[in-house]
Amino acid sequence: MKIERAEVIVTSPNRNFVTLKLTTDDGLTGLGDATVNGRELAVVSYLTDHVVPLLLGLDAHRIEDTWQFLYRSAYWRRGPITMAAIAAVDMALWDLKGKAAGLPVYQFLGGASRSGMMAYGHASGKELPELFDSIREHQELGYRSIRVQPGVPGLKAIYGVASNTGLAGNEGVRYDHEPAQRGVMPMLEDWDTRAYLRHVPTVFEAIRAEFGAELPLLHDGHHRMTPLQAAAFGRSLEPYDLFWLEDCTPAENQEALRLVRQHTTTPLAIGEVFNTIWDFQALIKEQLIDYVRAASTHFGGISPLKKVMDYAAQYQIKSGCHGPTDISPVGFAAQLHVGLAIHNFGIQEYMQHGARTNATFEQSMTFVDGFLHPGERPGLGVELDVDEAGKYPYVTAYLPYNRLADGTVHDW
Numbered sequence: 001m002k003i004e005r006a007e008v009i010v011t012s013p014n015r016n017f018v019t020l021k022l023t024t025d026d027g028l029t030g031l032g033d034a035t036v037n038g039r040e041l042a043v044v045s046y047l048t049d050h051v052v053p054l055l056l057g058l059d060a061h062r063i064e065d066t067w068q069f070l071y072r073s074a075y076w077r078r079g080p081i082t083m084a085a086i087a088a089v090d091m092a093l094w095d096l097k098g099k100a101a102g103l104p105v106y107q108f109l110g111g112a113s114r115s116g117m118m119a120y121g122h123a124s125g126k127e128l129p130e131l132f133d134s135i136r137e138h139q140e141l142g143y144r145s146i147r148v149q150p151g152v153p154g155l156k157a158i159y160g161v162a163s164n165t166g167l168a169g170n171e172g173v174r175y176d177h178e179p180a181q182r183g184v185m186p187m188l189e190d191w192d193t194r195a196y197l198r199h200v201p202t203v204f205e206a207i208r209a210e211f212g213a214e215l216p217l218l219h220d221g222h223h224r225m226t227p228l229q230a231a232a233f234g235r236s237l238e239p240y241d242l243f244w245l246e247d248c249t250p251a252e253n254q255e256a257l258r259l260v261r262q263h264t265t266t267p268l269a270i271g272e273v274f275n276t277i278w279d280f281q282a283l284i285k286e287q288l289i290d291y292v293r294a295a296s297t298h299f300g301g302i303s304p305l306k307k308v309m310d311y312a313a314q315y316q317i318k319s320g321c322h323g324p325t326d327i328s329p330v331g332f333a334a335q336l337h338v339g340l341a342i343h344n345f346g347i348q349e350y351m352q353h354g355a356r357t358n359a360t361f362e363q364s365m366t367f368v369d370g371f372l373h374p375g376e377r378p379g380l381g382v383e384l385d386v387d388e389a390g391k392y393p394y395v396t397a398y399l400p401y402n403r404l405a406d407g408t409v410h411d412w
């Protein structure tokens with residue numbers, strides 16, 4: 001099974017996606033996701049100019065060897081662009097292996113450890129009534145766990161709080177234009193950490209009063225707090241029993257988590273912007289987090305994702321893979337196969353793709369009663385309709401950013 005053709009396909013059905021398609025000499029095709037939100041074309045160049053020429057003629061069964069070759073031979077290690085490109089190759093090779101053997105990828109990772117994976121959806125709203133409606137909409141869709149992002153009095157626009165209402169609004173693609181906005185400049189939002197820290201606990205108090213003690217609730221702090229603020233925030237949320245508090249501090253400084261951890265028992269999740277196991281080294285070894293947020297697409301693919309989850313398992317740390325709409329259906333399927341197989345699965349983020357995206361990427365994945373399953377189709381279980389993809393050329397789109405009242409750029 002030799003790699004005969006490698007194509008990089010860019011499509012923007014509801015948002016931009018970069019997909020690698022490998023074809024072997026026996027006519028099998030494998031897909032990999034290489035989407036880096038807002039920097040898509042950099043990965044296209046990395047793949048087209050520097051990876052595709054190296055792949056032709058390689059034995060498609062040698063997944064680990066190909067991964068090591070691409071990682072080590074480049075000399076320049078890590079980084080989101082490099083690791084997304086390697087991820088696409090890794091996923092496509094797993095897809096091919098599955099198709100060649102007639103087995104879904106999870107069977108190669110140890111087989112199923114469960115019958116389905118609990119997913120969480122994103123509820124948001126500027127005011128409480130809108131937020132409660134959004135939580136109910138998600139429950140009606142089957143979600144049993146909910147991430148909550150409220151508005152903050154005095155702030156106009158906050159990342160993670162959808163501006164349009166109704167899941168079915170905008171052709172069922174409410175999530176797809178949020179957070180990345182189509183346009184040549186990132187959108188400017190405002191931020192005030194003290195107002196946020198005062199307000200959010202009151203929102204969780206109201207949610208518990210309305211929805212009861214049982215519903216698992218999550219919250220994303222989006223790297224905006226200092227260690228001291230995060231410690232105090234985690235403590236102020238303890239009465240509301242969160243499933244997790246995500247990205248409380250900018251975690252490139254892993255030491256910050258030691259301080260946060262000493263002060264709060266609110267579970268912590270980190271790692272959607274990480275791209276190698278090394279980024280998690282201290283966080284896992286010192287048990288500074290409870291959930292690993294890595295995504296197959298930004299972490300070098302299925303092979304390293306399985307490795308980091310196995311490492312985390314030794315410390316009772318669980319998976320909580322990043323699953324926004326900027327992970328394509330291919331990347332999403334890849335991590336569902338890992339999640340089904342590993343023993344330490346925790347939860348899977350699941351924002352739903354828009355209708356055009358689902359028509360472009362045909363998927364075997366299912367979401368029933370709040371539980372995800374990758375399906376039984378050989379390989380990853382995703383096929384790309386190239387004609388459909390060709391209808392939607394790349395559109396410039398950027399994530400937003402924010403500034404404080406005095407104009408200083410802040411973490412968002």
Ligand code: GCO
Pocket residue numbers: 037179220222272322323324325326349399
């Ligand atoms: C999440 C995230 C996303 C990211 C986005 C960036 O927890 O789902 O924080 O909203 O910001 O995927 O591209």
Ligand code: MG
Pocket residue numbers: 220222246247272
């Ligand atoms: Mg996040």
